Amino acid sequence: MDLGIQGKVALVMASSRGLGRAMAISLAKEGVKVAVTGRNLEDLQQSVELIKAAGGEAFPLQWDLSDIAKVDGLVSQVEQTLGPIDILINNTGGPPPTPAAGQDPALWQKSFNEMVLSLIAITDRVLPGMRQRKWGRVITSTTSGAIAPIKNLAISNTLRAALLAWSKTLATEVASDGITVNIIMPGRVATDRLRQLDEARAKREGISYEEVVKASLQQIPMGRYGDPKEYGDAATFLASQNASFITGTIMRIDGGQIQAI
Known part of the structure; x- marks a missing residue:
């Protein structure tokens, strides 16, 4: 099946390992030029090598999501190297396991900046170009804990739930510009x-x-x-032309685990 995204440019956040890497590799296999990001240069290079082995093109970029002031410059590097960003995969690492009560406000603030505010800033940076071109995909990877809270992952549950409401609201604002905005949610992958x-x-x-x-x-x-490849392929489908009428929704890749309707 031709997914209609060959030659598009994707920015995949936190893609030096794990689910982010799986999404980047899957997109690259469809002919998408991929910018992979992360803090660890060695892990980033491994992602680049795997993408090249799959026949894809990748650009590694060291990126600390806690430094929101650098968003504009880093996105500009992607645009200058690969071209305008058509597909944005919002993804972050997870915070430390914690209960809900008694956490230092500084930890909440740090996690909010890295997991929520940074992704909003990146999205706001790439949206004008997508709107001008009348095509774009914004896909945000969250957690099943956002709808069925997971014990001892209070910070992750709380902050990623905020991304659900943001994504749904944004979807209605940009739909007429040919941009889809969706959530992808893993179970136990x-x-x-x-x-x-x-x-x-x-x-x-x-x-x-x-x-x-x-x-x-x-x-x-x-x-x-789940296999990370299964998660990556689901994200790639949402990024495809075939999914052009799917927006404002949540795709669960969980093997049927999440019991909430």
């Missing part, structure tokens, strides 16, 4: 981040890692963790 969370839960509850995984699988109707 097999990444390093998920393993770290499972290991932390095992330590916190005094049980083995294997017991944590077994209990998690019992909550997933498909009986397995």
